[in-house]
Amino acid sequence: MQLNPEEKETLQKIDRRLVPAHVAIIMDGNGRWARAKGLPRSAGHRQGVETVREIVRFCSYLGIKALTLFAFSTENWHRPAEEVNFLMSLPEQYLQTELPELVKNNVMVKLLGDPQRLPEQVTRAIDEGLAATAKNSGMTLSFALNYGARMEILRAVEALIRDLPENKDEVAVSEELFAAHLYTAGLPDPDLLIRTGGEYRISNFLLWQLAYSELWFTPVYWPDFSKQHLLEAITEFQQRERRYGRASGK
Ligand code: V07
Numbered sequence: 001m002q003l004n005p006e007e008k009e010t011l012q013k014i015d016r017r018l019v020p021a022h023v024a025i026i027m028d029g030n031g032r033w034a035r036a037k038g039l040p041r042s043a044g045h046r047q048g049v050e051t052v053r054e055i056v057r058f059c060s061y062l063g064i065k066a067l068t069l070f071a072f073s074t075e076n077w078h079r080p081a082e083e084v085n086f087l088m089s090l091p092e093q094y095l096q097t098e099l100p101e102l103v104k105n106n107v108m109v110k111l112l113g114d115p116q117r118l119p120e121q122v123t124r125a126i127d128e129g130l131a132a133t134a135k136n137s138g139m140t141l142s143f144a145l146n147y148g149a150r151m152e153i154l155r156a157v158e159a160l161i162r163d164l165p166e167n168k169d170e171v172a173v174s175e176e177l178f179a180a181h182l183y184t185a186g187l188p189d190p191d192l193l194i195r196t197g198g199e200y201r202i203s204n205f206l207l208w209q210l211a212y213s214e215l216w217f218t219p220v221y222w223p224d225f226s227k228q229h230l231l232e233a234i235t236e237f238q239q240r241e242r243r244y245g246r247a248s249g250k
Contacts, residue, residue: 001061003227010231018238020191022066023230024213025206027052029197029221036221042086047126047223050093054099056141058227060105060233065152066140066187068112070205074148088118092125099129104237106138112183113147114155140187147183149207156181184209190238192229196222214240 003011027048034044037077052069059067079087097111102109108127118126122145159181164171179185190206190213198219202210216233218225 001058007227007231009057010228010235014231014234015238016063017170019062019064019234019242020214021064022068022190022192023064024068024070024190024206024210025055025204026070026193026195026196026197027222028199028226030223031225032197033221041083044221044223045087045090049090051223051225052079052094052106053098054227055225055230056107056188057101057105058230060107060139064139066142066190068142068144068187068190068206069126070144070147070203072113072145072153074151075204077146086221088122091122091143095125095129099132102129102141103132103136107133108138108140109133110142110187112142112144112152113149115146117146131193140229142184142187144205147205149202149204152183153208179208182208189213190248192216192233194233196217196220196225 030044030048031041032044033047034041037043056067071091075083076087109126109132111126111130115123115126123134126143156178160173163181184206187209189209189211193202193206193210193213194216195201196218198217200217214237216236217247218229218233220229
């Protein structure tokens with residue numbers, strides 16, 4: 001892994017045995033990054049994909065077990081058709097170039113969200129990615145696409161009711177049973193949520209799963225988010241764990 005002197009120094013400060021198992025990221029600020037540079041929004045999204053490439057590689061290198069990226073929300077369909085079409089070309093673009101390396105690095109790709117409304121071009125590319133990495137046992141890389149947490153919870157309720165034994169008027173639903181019906185079934189809850197782009201909101205992302213997560217916000221736009229920023233988030237996460245770890249609600 002190529003690291004500059006600053007990154008090497010920050011990397012030495014983190015405890016490699018205590019890296020968060022699951023990092024989730026709301027990748028915000030692509031449009032504003034582009035506007036600040038006088039570029040079209042698509043240029044921001046394209047640069048955003050470059051950041052995804054770099055951060056995925058780096059998380060895998062750090063031994064993070066799960067990385068979850070919020071790529072497209074159910075609300076994003078309200079954007080202009082031209083922008084939506086461009087965004088929908090990105091999964092294929094990313095996987096075409098990255099899939100061989102993901103396979104080599106033992107990364108398993110996962111999709112969180114409703115695949116129904118996605119264009120066929122997207123589901124085809126993703127199905128290929130899922131199939132090629134299904135047996136991998138390294139980092140789980142989940143893309144939240146056409147994802148909304150409230151919808152995810154409602155679907156879990158429906159699926160749970162469907163699975164219930166009949167003729168029972170009292171049912172016990174444990175947290176574990178409920179979580180097994182979410183898109184994130186099998187993944188640990190995120191230890192750390194990062195949001196770039198300067199907004200201080202959860203925006204309907206992983207509402208159930210973020211119950212105990214550390215939250216880390218930065219004004220940095222996603223296309224400018226770097227390995228150094230991720231290391232700073234992890235450093236802060238480890239300091240908070242040391243301070244509050246024993247007293248935490250978990
Ligand atoms: C998208 C780039 C990152 C910034 C946020 C919005 C734009 C990677 C993917 C992707 C999705 C699924 C997949 C592989 C890659 C992606 C969309 C937007 C819609 F299997 N980046 N990225 N998908 N952006």
